Amino acid sequence: MFQFAITARNNRARTGIFSTPHGDLITPVFAPVGTQATVKTLTPEHLKDINASLVLSNTYHLYLRPGDELVRDMGGLHKFMQWHGPMLTDSGGFQVFSLAQTRQIDDEGVTFKSHIDGSTHRFTPQRSIRIQENLGADIIMAFDECSDPNDHEYSKLAMERTHRWAEICLKAKRRGDQALFGIVQGGVNPDLRAESARFIASLDTPGIAIGGLSVGETKQEMHDTLDIVTLLLPENKPRYLMGVGTPEDLINGVVRGIDIFDCVLPTRLARHHSAFAPEGRLNLMNATFARDERPIDETCDCYACKTFTRAYIRHLIVAKELLAGTLISIHNLRALIRLMERIRAYIADGTFESRVPELLKQWANNAKRRESVNG
Amino acid sequence: MFQFAITARNNRARTGIFSTPHGDLITPVFAPVGTQATVKTLTPEHLKDINASLVLSNTYHLYLRPGDELVRDMGGLHKFMQWHGPMLTDSGGFQVFSLAQTRQIDDEGVTFKSHIDGSTHRFTPQRSIRIQENLGADIIMAFDECSDPNDHEYSKLAMERTHRWAEICLKAKRRGDQALFGIVQGGVNPDLRAESARFIASLDTPGIAIGGLSVGETKQEMHDTLDIVTLLLPENKPRYLMGVGTPEDLINGVVRGIDIFDCVLPTRLARHHSAFAPEGRLNLMNATFARDERPIDETCDCYACKTFTRAYIRHLIVAKELLAGTLISIHNLRALIRLMERIRAYIADGTFESRVPELLKQWANNAKRRESVNG
Numbered sequence A, B: 001m002f003q004f005a006i007t008a009r010n011n012r013a014r015t016g017i018f019s020t021p022h023g024d025l026i027t028p029v030f031a032p033v034g035t036q037a038t039v040k041t042l043t044p045e046h047l048k049d050i051n052a053s054l055v056l057s058n059t060y061h062l063y064l065r066p067g068d069e070l071v072r073d074m075g076g077l078h079k080f081m082q083w084h085g086p087m088l089t090d091s092g093g094f095q096v097f098s099l100a101q102t103r104q105i106d107d108e109g110v111t112f113k114s115h116i117d118g119s120t121h122r123f124t125p126q127r128s129i130r131i132q133e134n135l136g137a138d139i140i141m142a143f144d145e146c147s148d149p150n151d152h153e154y155s156k157l158a159m160e161r162t163h164r165w166a167e168i169c170l171k172a173k174r175r176g177d178q179a180l181f182g183i184v185q186g187g188v189n190p191d192l193r194a195e196s197a198r199f200i201a202s203l204d205t206p207g208i209a210i211g212g213l214s215v216g217e218t219k220q221e222m223h224d225t226l227d228i229v230t231l232l233l234p235e236n237k238p239r240y241l242m243g244v245g246t247p248e249d250l251i252n253g254v255v256r257g258i259d260i261f262d263c264v265l266p267t268r269l270a271r272h273h274s275a276f277a278p279e280g281r282l283n284l285m286n287a288t289f290a291r292d293e294r295p296i297d298e299t300c301d302c303y304a305c306k307t308f309t310r311a312y313i314r315h316l317i318v319a320k321e322l323l324a325g326t327l328i329s330i331h332n333l334r335a336l337i338r339l340m341e342r343i344r345a346y347i348a349d350g351t352f353e354s355r356v357p358e359l360l361k362q363w364a365n366n367a368k369r370r371e372s373v374n375g
Helices: A044-049 A057-065 A068-073 A079-082 A095-099 A125-135 A153-174 A190-202 A219-232 A247-253 A265-271 A302-309 A310-318 A323-348 A352-362 B042-051 B059-064 B068-073 B078-082 B093-099 B125-135 B152-172 B192-201 B219-232 B247-255 B265-271 B303-307 B310-316 B323-349 B350-363
Strands: A004-010 A014-022 A023-027 A029-031 A055-056 A087-089 A105-106 A109-113 A120-123 A139-140 A179-184 A209-210 A239-241 A260-262 B002-012 B013-020 B024-027 B029-031 B056-057 B087-089 B103-106 B109-113 B119-122 B139-142 B178-186 B209-210 B240-241 B258-260
Touching: A004 A323, A014 A323, A023 A029, A029 A079, A029 A323, A044 A323, A057 A095, A057 A125, A068 A125, A079 B219, A079 B303, A079 B310, A095 A109, A109 B013, A120 A125, A120 B119, A125 A139, A125 A153, A153 A179, A179 A190, A190 A219, A190 B125, A190 B310, A219 A247, A239 A247, A247 A260, A247 A323, A247 A352, A260 B029, A265 A323, A265 B002, A310 A323, A310 B078, A310 B265, B002 B323, B013 B323, B024 B029, B024 B152, B029 B323, B042 B323, B059 B068, B059 B093, B059 B125, B093 B109, B119 B125, B125 B139, B125 B152, B152 B178, B152 B192, B192 B219, B209 B219, B219 B247, B247 B258, B247 B323, B247 B350, B265 B323, B303 B323, B310 B323
Parallel strands: A029 A260, A055 A087, A087 A139, A139 A179, A179 A209, A209 A239, A239 A260, B029 B258, B056 B087, B087 B139, B139 B178, B178 B209, B209 B240, B240 B258
Antiparallel strands: A004 A014, A014 A023, A105 A109, A109 A120, B002 B013, B013 B024, B103 B109, B109 B119
């Protein structure tokens, strides 16, 4: 369990198989986000149809509602939401810092008020692991602190806390059927990122996550940070770039040796009527689509594209029919999963690196970076 | 086309086959309502899965948005919404009276303001037919006026107008691949209902609709009216009871010789977290379901019941996740379609009439009549 076998490489990019109790992940892989134990507006059948393999859910949300003990008592997250493929939960750390009404951090943990009802709660590394064990995902995360990337002094403090917490999490972990990943932090500070990469790499974990990116830094800073970090990580463990990202970010991440991605972008865009398309992101509410008989993307094999016209989806949006969000979510998720399928095939046949400029050009108009798409 | 073959009878109840250009309807049949060219939150695949056969859509809504000419230019309603089974559109009459902001009725038609943007429009019998021809459903309705059921004087006026308009609609109709049904009106007045039934029966239409029920009258008045009307209608034409109804109404309608029903109740209840179940309607938001590992209905074969627990659906509701509405809609629609499947089997084997008390008892707690579920 949790073996990672690299099957092909293209310079730093690699494709491989990470085995989990709920099936193999073929990497690089993009994970749809099911924050509250549901990928918004989709059934598990839809997820199978788009060839999703890994699904992420959020510990902070599920702890608050319906409660991790309830999920445990209902047989765990897989059974509760009826997704029987691999799952990943985050540690709750990022959400506490971005969503909770108020929070007080100390060396042992974080006390915060729920964004739902203002009630007071406390997360510690041990508690985060216990909650994630109750949820029962295949891949779980060490509790970490994500700091303002440009504040060097505080980033050092948060990084050191993250390192101590990673050790506590490893000791606290009891279940043998979950892979605990440590998280590299350090903001956009090269010295801290190098120190963090070396420390997290030294721990006995089956995989390594990179946190604190796509939180307001520039693209160049993200790329530079990935260059520093991934070169210091062991080759034989999967690397997970948390909360990233746009199609462009996925391509640039794979180039730098990233294996796992997740992001709410495809489903969030869908709720705002925005769809990935060859000619660039389309706002399907636009009147120009009122009589457009083409699918969103003629080259796409998803249910929405094989079945419906832009004109129909535009009508659903204007008429405020929720099916619009379902159909665009199916398409946007399939678009990124299909992109990863192509990337894997290119790595396997040795052409990925040479095709990166072409891939980036194809996705250029879909790659607009949005701030704060982690939530 | 539009042949109606009765295959079995049980006293006044009958089961049969009504052939349409998009397939055969096995009657008695319950039609899900797709007001705006979508059965709310469901894909056409979901409709196939629950064995839906006839789908209704609303002329008033589609005329206003996206416009009947747009639907025509996109290939008609079947192609637009990708439902390739039989479809039915109403005439727009009922919606003008129940939804439009203001309306002025005269002997030639109705002038009204859109409930969407206040713009002024006019429907006449000819216009209603032209719109329905643009939409292209298999079964279309004559333009009618639905009056206050207890106002005898006005009901007579409205009925006479409805009769004149039915004749105009028949003359206006041009397409040979659409079945135009006349509509019996007359409120809850036995003399008017008898007169209307005789008049509409005298027209050359392949089927007959009964309007103006489930609009505020008592159950007894509905049953008495059906008793009067159906006994005066020809045996060889399907009878469609518009906008009805609850499970109890379906059973009581079939007993009185009704063949086609439609109602928004299943999907509207779903949006209010209410599900049909053997023990009576469940409000699935109730805290008693938080740890209930049973499906909504253990005897149900729908995707929601075969896949998810009440606990999970309750979590989706509390977390305001739209998938809840999708799952409950699938179940509620399947429940009524399954009821009709059972009724058809009982009529075929000659046991329906003797089973009516048992059926009514089974559905007693689900049968609460809600006012105004036509919209």
